Amino acid sequence: MRYLPKSPAERAAMLERIGVRSADELFHVIPDEYRLRRDLAIPRQMGESEIIEYFRGAAQQNGSGFASFLGAGCYRHYRPVIIDSIVQRGEFLTSYTPYQAEITQGTLQAIFEFQTMICELTGMDVANASMYDGSTGAAEAVMMAARITGRSHSVIAQTVHPEYREVMTTYAQHQGLPSTTVGYDAETGRANLDLLDASITEDTACVLVQSPNFFGVVEDVPAIAKIAHAKGALLIVSIAEAVSLGAVRPPVEADIVSLEAQSFGVAISYGGPFCGVIATKEKFIRQMPGRLAGQTLDADGNRGFVLTLATREQHIRREKATSNICTNQALVALMATVYLTVYGREGLRELAMQNLAKAEFARTTLAAQPGVRSLFDGSPHFNEFVLATEEPTAEMQARLLDQKILGGVDLSRWYPELGHATLWCATELNTRAQMEAAATAMAAREAVGA
Amino acid sequence: MATETMNPVGAPTPRNTTLGKVRTHPTQNEGLIFEKSSPGKRAVRLAPLDVPEVDAATLLGDALRVEAAPLPEVSEIEIIRHFTRLSTWNYAIDLGMYPLGSCTMKYNPRVNEFVSRLEGIAEAHPYQPETLAQGSLKVVRELEQCLMEITGMDAITMQPAAGAHGEFTGILLVRAYHESRGNARRKVIVPDSAHGTNPATAAICGYEVQNLKSNALGMVDVAELERIVDEDTAALMLTNPSTIGVFESEIHRIADVLHAKGALLYMDGANMNALVGKARPGDFGVDVMHLNLHKTFSTPHGGGGPGSGPVACKAILEPFLPTPVLARKADGTLGWNYDRPQSVGRVRAYYGNYGMFVRALAYILANGPDGLRQTTEDAVLNANYIRASLEDLYELPYKTASMHEVVFSDRRQATRGVKTGDIAKRIIDYGFHPFTVSFPLIVSGALMIEPTESESKEELDRFIEAMRAIAQEVEETPELVKNAPHSTRVSRLDEATAARKPVLRWRPTTNSGGA
Numbered sequence: 001m002r003y004l005p006k007s008p009a010e011r012a013a014m015l016e017r018i019g020v021r022s023a024d025e026l027f028h029v030i031p032d033e034y035r036l037r038r039d040l041a042i043p044r045q046m047g048e049s050e051i052i053e054y055f056r057g058a059a060q061q062n063g064s065g066f067a068s069f070l071g072a073g074c075y076r077h078y079r080p081v082i083i084d085s086i087v088q089r090g091e092f093l094t095s096y097t098p099y100q101a102e103i104t105q106g107t108l109q110a111i112f113e114f115q116t117m118i119c120e121l122t123g124m125d126v127a128n129a130s131m132y133d134g135s136t137g138a139a140e141a142v143m144m145a146a147r148i149t150g151r152s153h154s155v156i157a158q159t160v161h162p163e164y165r166e167v168m169t170t171y172a173q174h175q176g177l178p179s180t181t182v183g184y185d186a187e188t189g190r191a192n193l194d195l196l197d198a199s200i201t202e203d204t205a206c207v208l209v210q211s212p213n214f215f216g217v218v219e220d221v222p223a224i225a226k227i228a229h230a231k232g233a234l235l236i237v238s239i240a241e242a243v244s245l246g247a248v249r250p251p252v253e254a255d256i257v258s259l260e261a262q263s264f265g266v267a268i269s270y271g272g273p274f275c276g277v278i279a280t281k282e283k284f285i286r287q288m289p290g291r292l293a294g295q296t297l298d299a300d301g302n303r304g305f306v307l308t309l310a311t312r313e314q315h316i317r318r319e320k321a322t323s324n325i326c327t328n329q330a331l332v333a334l335m336a337t338v339y340l341t342v343y344g345r346e347g348l349r350e351l352a353m354q355n356l357a358k359a360e361f362a363r364t365t366l367a368a369q370p371g372v373r374s375l376f377d378g379s380p381h382f383n384e385f386v387l388a389t390e391e392p393t394a395e396m397q398a399r400l401l402d403q404k405i406l407g408g409v410d411l412s413r414w415y416p417e418l419g420h421a422t423l424w425c426a427t428e429l430n431t432r433a434q435m436e437a438a439a440t441a442m443a444a445r446e447a448v449g450a
Numbered sequence: 451m452a453t454e455t456m457n458p459v460g461a462p463t464p465r466n467t468t469l470g471k472v473r474t475h476p477t478q479n480e481g482l483i484f485e486k487s488s489p490g491k492r493a494v495r496l497a498p499l500d501v502p503e504v505d506a507a508t509l510l511g512d513a514l515r516v517e518a519a520p521l522p523e524v525s526e527i528e529i530i531r532h533f534t535r536l537s538t539w540n541y542a543i544d545l546g547m548y549p550l551g552s553c554t555m556k557y558n559p560r561v562n563e564f565v566s567r568l569e570g571i572a573e574a575h576p577y578q579p580e581t582l583a584q585g586s587l588k589v590v591r592e593l594e595q596c597l598m599e600i601t602g603m604d605a606i607t608m609q610p611a612a613g614a615h616g617e618f619t620g621i622l623l624v625r626a627y628h629e630s631r632g633n634a635r636r637k638v639i640v641p642d643s644a645h646g647t648n649p650a651t652a653a654i655c656g657y658e659v660q661n662l663k664s665n666a667l668g669m670v671d672v673a674e675l676e677r678i679v680d681e682d683t684a685a686l687m688l689t690n691p692s693t694i695g696v697f698e699s700e701i702h703r704i705a706d707v708l709h710a711k712g713a714l715l716y717m718d719g720a721n722m723n724a725l726v727g728k729a730r731p732g733d734f735g736v737d738v739m740h741l742n743l744h745k746t747f748s749t750p751h752g753g754g755g756p757g758s759g760p761v762a763c764k765a766i767l768e769p770f771l772p773t774p775v776l777a778r779k780a781d782g783t784l785g786w787n788y789d790r791p792q793s794v795g796r797v798r799a800y801y802g803n804y805g806m807f808v809r810a811l812a813y814i815l816a817n818g819p820d821g822l823r824q825t826t827e828d829a830v831l832n833a834n835y836i837r838a839s840l841e842d843l844y845e846l847p848y849k850t851a852s853m854h855e856v857v858f859s860d861r862r863q864a865t866r867g868v869k870t871g872d873i874a875k876r877i878i879d880y881g882f883h884p885f886t887v888s889f890p891l892i893v894s895g896a897l898m899i900e901p902t903e904s905e906s907k908e909e910l911d912r913f914i915e916a917m918r919a920i921a922q923e924v925e926e927t928p929e930l931v932k933n934a935p936h937s938t939r940v941s942r943l944d945e946a947t948a949a950r951k952p953v954l955r956w957r958p959t960t961n962s963g964g965a
Contacts, residue, residue, distance in 0.1 A: 001821045003557055003748075004828055005906035011828075014835045014907060023827035026834055027728050029697045029851045034734040040727055042596045045818030048561050054815065055808065059570025061585030062578075070575045073799060080494065082530060084567070087752075090544030091537035094558050097754040099550075100874070100884055101945075102938040106536035107753035113483050116955040120519045126954045130755065132611035135799035143654075163799040170772075170795035174625065174656030218513040247506055249515045269566070270586045271576035271800025272611065273756035285952065291754065295956075296948035304940040308948040314614070314650035315889075319659040324650035327612040327744065331752025341483055341529050345521045347494040352515075353506055354499055360509060361501035380510045401579070409577045432500040 001045075067434040068406040069362070071384050071425025072214070073134065073161050073240045074271060075263045077351075078429055080342045083265045083335050092334060097291070097327070101306045107330065108305035111293040114277075114337040121245045121340075122259060123252035124279035128290035130333040131325065134260025135164040137276030138208065138238045139171035140289045140323055141258040144278070145206035145234045146177055147287045147322065148255075153203045154179040155233070157191035159213035161240055162414040168208075177205075189217040189376030189386065193227060200231045208236040211251060212244050215423065216359070216384025217376050225253030242336075243427075244382040246343075246352025256280045265339030266332055275332035286312060289323030354428045355383040362426035362435045363387075369443040375421065384425045386411065386418065391445055393420045403441045405434070477939060480535040484956050487522040493529055539939055540753070541883045547909050549836075551855045551886035551898025552645070552693060554723050554745035556829075559816060562748065562809035571808055576800040580785040586804070587784035590776055593811040594760075597741060600822070601722075602732025603762035607771045608802040613720060615797060616740025616759025617651040617687070619772060622794040623738055623763055624685045624714050625655055626770035630792065635684035635713070641670060643694060643890040648687045648718060657684060664892050668694045668848040672703050679711045685738075689718040690731070693890040693898070694848050695833060695855035697724070705735025714738065722746045723902070724830060724854035727823030738763040743803075747810035758806035772797050828903035829854045832910060836899055839914040843921040847893050854902075860895035863924045868931050870895045873920055875942065876934035880916035 006014075011023070020026060027035065046054070068076060087093060091106060098104030098111075111129045118127035131137035142154050154172070156165060158181050165181070172179060180199045185192045191209055200207065207228040211219035221237060228235045237251035242263040251257055261275040262268070280288055286309065294308035314321040343351060363385040367374035371390035386408075389396055393410045400407040408422030415421065426435065507514050524532075541548065548555035566572065574586045594606045610616040621638065628635045638652035641662045649659040660678060665671035669692065679686075686708055691697045698704060705715050717731050717739035723746040725731070731739050743749045743758035751757075763771070773793045774786035786801070817825060830853050837846070837856040844858035860870040874884030874897075886898035901910060923931050935941070 001817070001824050003559060003816065004821075004824060004903055005909075006828060010907040011831065014831055018831075018834045018838045020834075023831050026827075026830045026851070026853075029699050029853075030725075030729045031699060031702065031734075034701070034729050036727065036729055036733070039819035040822060041599050042819055042822075043592075043815055045821050046815045048816070051561055051812050051815050052565060055565035055568055055571060055589070055812070058585035058589050059568045061588065062570045062574055063582040064570055066578075066582070068575060068578070070577050072577055074575055074577075076573070076575075082526060085530070086533045086537075088563060089534065089537045091540040091542045092533075092753055093563075093750045094543035094548075094555075095540045095753045096548070096550060096553055096555060096751040099887075100541070100878065101943045102875070102935050102940055103539075103541035103878055103883065104753070105940060106538065106540035109480075109482065109536055109539075110533070110753075112954075112956065116482075116484065117519075117521060119955045120521060126952075132615060132756075132803075133799060136611065136615070136797070161799065163796060166773075166796040167798060170622070170797055171654075173795070174622075175654065176656075218510065220513075222512075245515070245519065247515055248510065249513050250519075267567070267572040267805070268575050269572050270574040270583070270804040271802070272798070273758075273803040273805050285954070292952070292954055294948040295953040296944045298940040298943045300941050302940055304943045306943045306945050306948050308945065308952060308954075311949070313646075315646040317650070318646045319649035319653040321646070321650040321653075324614045324618060324647050324654055325612075326614045326645075326647050327742075327751075327757040328755040329611075330754030330756075331750065332756055334753065338529065338533060340521050341524060341532075342493045342526070343521070344487075344492055344494070344523045345489075345518045346523070347492060347496075348521060349515075349518045350496055351494075353504075354496060356506055356509055357499055357501050357504045360504050380513045397579075401582075406575070406578055406582075428496065435501075 066404050066406045069408055069424045069426060070406050072409045072423055074268045075241055076268065076427050076429050077243060077263050079265045079267065083338045086338050087331055087334055092331065098307060101304065105304060108293050110334050110337055112295060112305050114333045115293060117337065117340045118259065118277050118279050121250065122257045122279045123250035124257050125282040126285055127277055127279035128288055128292055130329040131276030131278055131290055132329060133272065133274040133276045134238060134240050134258065135167040137258040137278055138164050139168045141236045141256045141278055142168055142172060142206060142208060144256060144287050144289060145236060148284055149205040149234060151203045151205035152177050153201060153205060155182055155196060155199045155204055155207045157182050157209040159184045159191055159215060160208065160210040160238060161214050164238060188379045189215045190219050190379055193223060197227045200233055204231060204233040206234040206236050208238060210238040210240060212241055212382040215376055215386050216381045218248055218380040218382060221251045222253050241382060243352055243355060246348040247356055248382060261336040264336035266335050273329055273332050275329040275336055287322060290325050290328060351428060358426040358428060358430055359383040359385060362424065365435050365439045366442060369439050371445065372442055383427055384423060387422050387424055388418060389420045391420060393422055396442060399444060400438060400441050403437055405438050405441060477538050478535050480532060482956050483522045483524065483532055486524050486528055489523055491523045491525050493524060493526040546881055547901065547905050547913050548883040549885050549899045549901050550883060551900040552720055554900060554902055556748055556902040557904040558748055558750040559813060562812045565812050566805045566808040584783060587776060589811055590807055591784055593807050594776065596814050597760055598762055600726055601739060601762045602730030604765040605768035605771060606760055606762045608760045608807060609772045609798050610759035610761055611798055611803050612755060612757035613740055613742040613759045614647040614651060616761045617647055618654060619761045619797050620716050620738045620740055621651055621655040623767045623770045624716060626794045627767055628684055636682040638684050639686040641688065643668065643692055643892045644687060644689060645718060645720065667850050668696060668892060669698055670704055672700050672707065675704060676707050679707055679713055681711060683711060683713040685714040685716045687716045687718060689720055691721045691724045691853040694857045695852045696848065696850045697853055701734045720745060721854060724826060726826045727819060728826050738767055743806050743810040748813040749806045749809040756803050756806060758803040770794050825903045832901040832903060832905055835910055836901055836914060840917055843918060855898060855900035857893055858897040859893050860897060864895055866924050866928045868924045868928050870897050872932050872934065873897065876920050876931045877916055878935040879937045882913055882916060
């Protein structure tokens with residue numbers, strides 16, 4: 001009970017002032033039959049050293065020392081040390097939503113800087129303080145588009161992260177927001193524009209694409225925007241790999257951008273916490289979900305920051321709010337802000353260029369192995385690509401694992417039509433030696449078979 | 451005069467008063483990071499490329515970004531100073547009592563942070579083979595079991611990312627349950643004392659919100675509930691203890707009334723820290739509930755997240771849990787089960803805010819059953835101590851016994867023109883974060899105070915002394931309170947202009963002068 005700052009004598013003095021004999025007496029309002037009269041059946045109290053041992057044991061059970069080519073929405077990028085130095089400052093870590101602006105200017109100014117950086121990266125006018133993650137951000141973006149247009153239908157590309165699509169379905173299903181999924185061109189790996197065009201009706205609120213898409217292919221955002229806008233639908237662009245914005249043209253034609261900022265210095269941590277964010281055009285601010293920090297002046301004319309436009313939010317509007325979101329991902333957004341400050345204008349571009357080069361080398365090296373080819377070759381990629389193998393995926397993966405390599409993600413669960421296909425990711429952290437080792441392991445099939 | 455000795459700022463303060471602990475000290479002005487930028491400065495050097503360079507224009511074609519995003523160009527020391535200076539403008543639990551009612555601002559143990567950053571934990575990828583994720587899964591399993599035991603529930607999902615997301619998931623379960631019985635039903639009942647997230651959630655799940663007025667005790671009016679519950683009622687969303695910090699002692703009748711009409715009882719677990727180890731919602735009729743790991747289980751609030759909002763439920767709702775659910779396989783290993791035909795679907799990509807699970811489990815392990823129970827008792831003890839020490843000066847609208855928080859109203863102070871928001875601003879001058887202001891809505895001018903178990907008697911006494919001093923100031927020098935705070939680096943901010951002419955990002959041309 002090392003977190004409890006009271007001695008028995010202090011507890012006794014407090015009970016005396018309250019006028020009860022024991023703390024238990026304070027619980028008399030709970031009907032007796034619902035009182036728990038035993039210890040909870042949970043592990044006993046542990047010392048700090050034991051706790052660390054427990055989690056070290058868990059970490060070891062996961063296996064270590066693997067070269068990883070896994071991406072698919074969670075990207076391994078180097079995290080500068082100062083990110084954790086800053087976010088572990090108690091003033092950031094142990095503060096809460098900045099409702100009291102006079103004593104939370106630190107958090108508020110940092111959010112304002114985050115919003116600004118997201119605008120600069122995406123080409124949008126405004127960005128919010130954060131959403132839970134890219135998947136729920138995409139779902140909220142669709143709901144936002146429905147409010148703006150007064151239409152209810154959405155058109156979603158099949159090249160959007162399959163789990164994002166599942167989340168969008170869950171969100172939309174009880175709000176009368178049906179959606180149509182549009183397939184991709186088997187040659188390019190991009191959303192099929194003819195199908196997309198044909199799927200948009202006069203009730204279509206939005207078209208949602210991901211770029212770079214789930215296959216790592218950059219979508220033709222200007223062309224998709226033209227098609228959507230011609231029929232009065234909004235365009236939502238979802239971005240799962242935020243580092244791509246250092247090299248890939250921002251989706252300026254979009255009406256709403258839903259970004260997952262995990263790549264900006266956030267540990268993968270088995271899938272969360274991450275940091276979604278919604279950015280949009282100025283004219284749509286009032287339909288935006290989530291918190292917003294705004295600049296203002298104090299009574300003495302000094303610049304300061306406050307949470308603003310709260311009349312969109314649940315604590316004011318209750319059932320008429322733009323979203324039910326309350327707690328978001330503020331500390332993770334701070335990680336992203338620090339990361340973007342560290343990399344800066346030139347650093348982010350250089351980093352993105354390295355990712356391009358690494359992925360290109362990995363793709364060409366792996367695709368050169370017998371029985372392996374890369375798909376969607378003619379399209380622009382960022383740091384992911386799809387390989388198709390003659391060999392069943394499980395067999396190839398097993399051979400790679402023997403060499404301590406985590407090969408690409410098996411796509412058969414979501415895209416069975418691609419056959420034995422895997423989604424590979426190479427970032428600045430993947431070395432040439434790892435890529436060559438993976439190539440060697442893939443080529444070893446013949447030798448094993450012989 | 452009292453106001454002179456008690457005024458912590460401005461007027462000369464004798465060193466022998468306890469409130470003399472509050473002093474102003476210089477903090478450096480710090481502009482926006484963009485204003486420090488200068489071309490050519492940098493804070494990063496990449497490792498040299500070990501593969502051939504590529505021509506980005508060839509690879510990307512029209513998709514190439516031509517103009518680099520104008521991110522700041524600064525050096526590492528400037529970044530450290532910038533964010534460190536900003537941090538000093540924040541109040542935090544680490545600096546002192548943060549009695550923000552309903553938010554449960556308790557101590558965030560540092561070992562939690564340490565273990566969540568262990569390499570094999572922090573770098574695990576959600577798509578790595580389950581055989582290589584057994585450690586991560588073991589943590590989820592252990593936490594799931596602890597939380598089911600603590601709540602008295604049969605099943606759980608860890609997927610929701612925060613409390614409101616948990617509410618959303620919980621109400622989806624309710625809906626799926628009713629749909630499986632042939633009728634989704636039409637309305638969800640929400641008491642007028644509820645958090646704003648409750649009605650917002652019900653609306654997002656396609657339900658009509660029916661408001662339930664509280665009775666004279668600030669509790670659920672069971673007779674009124676009985677009158678409005680019908681075959682069209684899907685559920686009641688109830689916070690227990692309620693937002694006025696009171697246990698709904700007729701909870702069993704409430705559950706019975708709902709169940710008699712086939713409706714379910716959803717519990718908002720925001721106040722579960724008043725019950726852990728003392729009573730279990732599963733034992734008093736709750737069918738489904740969410741927990742806020744960032745409240746009851748000490749994961750950091752981080753300036754507004756990340757949270758984590760697991761949803762625990764009774765067996766009747768288990769088939770509908772979001773996919774995937776964690777299961778033990780025939781070979782004894784843990785794995786994710788995606789074969790869930792009745793599931794409501796996914797509510798988030800991957801498996802939830804895993805890093806928060808690690809922290810919450812570390813907290814549970816540090817406490818054990820005895821520690822968690824003592825924690826709950828101390829939280830309730832602290833709230834009642836504050837109540838007993840302030841109820842002669844501040845109006846207590848509901849005399850019902852308090853649990854983990856106490857809600858006063860500003861009725862007496864309002865007669866002097868001083869509102870709860872003014873008192874909140876004034877307590878800042880005394881070195882505390884304010885309580886929650888103007889919530890719950892059923893109390894006019896509410897002061898919602900939740901000390902949590904993390905406060906020592908010494909800190910509570912300082913807070914009480916400050917609140918008593920402010921009550922006196924309201925009588926003698928109300929303007930002092932109405933113009934507070936006097937000690938912060940910015941004075942009251944113009945929120946009306948911020949909303950009317952929103953400036954939501956920095957632009958080089960609209961830079962409006964130094965901070």
